[in-house]
Amino acid sequence: MEAGSSKRPGGRSARVRDAVRQATLAELAEHGYAQLTVERVAERSGVHKTTVYRRWGSVEGLISDALELAKEEPWPIPDTGTVQGDLRGVVQLVRSGFADPELGPVSSAFVAAAMQSPEAARALHEFFVARHEQSAEVVRRAVARGELPDVVDVREVIRVAVAPVYYRLFVAHEPVSEQDADRAADAALAAARAGVL
Amino acid sequence: MEAGSSKRPGGRSARVRDAVRQATLAELAEHGYAQLTVERVAERSGVHKTTVYRRWGSVEGLISDALELAKEEPWPIPDTGTVQGDLRGVVQLVRSGFADPELGPVSSAFVAAAMQSPEAARALHEFFVARHEQSAEVVRRAVARGELPDVVDVREVIRVAVAPVYYRLFVAHEPVSEQDADRAADAALAAARAGVL
DNA sequence: CTCCAATCGCAACTGGTGTAGCTTTAGCCT
DNA sequence: AGGCTAAAGCTACACCAGTTGCGATTGGAG
Known part of the structure; x- marks a missing residue:
C-alpha cells in the first residue's frame, strides 16, 4: 500500500522499490502467480525478505503495486x-x-x-x-x-x-x-x- | 481425484467421504475460499487430517471433488x-x-x-x-x-x-x-x- | 559538515501446513 | 464366525512462510 509516496523518493528506497517491482514481474512471467512468493522476490531483487514484508506486506501487496504501475x-x-x-x-x-x-x-x-x-x-x-x-x-x-x-x-x-x-x-x-x-x-x-x- | 469409485463404496469410506464433502461446502459458505484449509475441514468433519490429505491431497482436491458433485x-x-x-x-x-x-x-x-x-x-x-x-x-x-x-x-x-x-x-x-x-x-x-x- | 530520523539488513524465532511410519479399525469374503 | 486387507487414526516431526527486535546504513535538512 502506497509504496510510491515515501518521504525519501530519491535514494535507496527508490532503488529498492524498483528492484522489487522488476523482480515481481520477472517471477510472475517465469513461474506464474501460484509459484509467486515473497521470499523468491526478495532473493531475486537482492532486497532482504524483511524489507519486502514491511513495505508490501504480502504477495497481494506486490501485485497491487504492480497494478498501479500498469x-x-x-x-x-x-x-x-x-x-x-x-x-x-x-x-x-x-x-x-x-x-x-x-x-x-x-x-x-x-x-x-x-x-x-x-x-x-x-x-x-x-x-x-x-x-x-x-x-x-x-x-x-x-x-x-x-x-x-x-x-x-x-x-x-x-x-x-x-x-x-x-x-x-x-x-x-x-x-x-x-x-x-x-x-x-x-x-x-x-x-x-x-x-x- | 476419483474419490467416488472406491473399492468399498458402502461402508466407512463412504461416510468419511460424505462428511468431508459436507464440511468443505459448509466451510466454504462460511469463510470463503481464502480461509479454506485442510485442517479446518478435517476438524469440522471429524475425519483425521492425514486421511483428508491422503484422499484429497490438498484444498484444490477438495474443491474439485465438490465440483464433480455440482x-x-x-x-x-x-x-x-x-x-x-x-x-x-x-x-x-x-x-x-x-x-x-x-x-x-x-x-x-x-x-x-x-x-x-x-x-x-x-x-x-x-x-x-x-x-x-x-x-x-x-x-x-x-x-x-x-x-x-x-x-x-x-x-x-x-x-x-x-x-x-x-x-x-x-x-x-x-x-x-x-x-x-x-x-x-x-x-x-x-x-x-x-x-x- | 553534522546529525538524526527513516529505512534496510540480519538472525533468531514462531506457527502452521503437510509428511512419514506405524497401529488400529472395520468392511468384505469364504 | 473369523480372518484378511484396505482404509482411517495417531504421533511426531520436518519444513517454510511470515514475524520480531536490534543494530547498521543512508539520505536529506539545517
Missing part, C-alpha cells in the same frame, strides 16, 4: 476507420495480451490475485475503469460518424465485447481463437446497432 | 414461452446464484480455485460444458419456434449472454444489477437475431 501506461486504441475494425482490434488486443508468453502470466496473475485479496480487487477495478474509459473512444467515434445510433452507455459496449474472451479464459477455461474474439466483437456491435446498449 | 445435479432451465424471457431467466439465474449469501461464496470458490490449480480448472471446464449444453436448450427451442434465424453455435449464444455477468464479478469487480443481467441477455439475443452467432 494502470498508468496507456494502450494503443485502434483507429481503422470503421467501428467493426476498431472493436475487433480492441478485443484482439485483449486476446493477444493473454496469449503472449511473457505478458500472459502477468496479466493472469492480476486477475487471480484480485479474487483473493480485496486490496488487489480494488486496484484491478480501478485498472478496468481506466481501460473501459480509454477503449470507449472507438464507440464514441462511431456514434459521431453516424455508424451507430445513440448509445446509452459507451463503456457497456466495450464490456460486452471483451467479456466473452475473459469468460472463456478465466471461467469456462476454454481456448480462445482469433475467430472467437472477432465474433465477440461482432456480437457487441450487433447489440449496439440494435440499440440495446 | 456438475451432476441439473438446474432449472426457464421456459417462459419467448426467447427473451428464457435467456433473461438463464442470466438472472447466474446472477442470483452468486448474489446468494450461501451459494455465492461456494460458487466463487470454484472459480478462484480453478485459476490456481489445473485439476480444478479441468473440473470447472467440464462443469461449464455441461451447463452450456443444458442452457442451450432455450436457444434450440427458439430456433424451432422460428423466433431466431439458424444459429451456428447455440452454446455461443449462452456464453455471450452470461459472460458480462462473470466479467463484472470476477474480472472488473463491478456490481451486477438485475438490469445489467437483462441487458446482457438482450445483447446476446440481438446478436443472435442479427445472425453473427
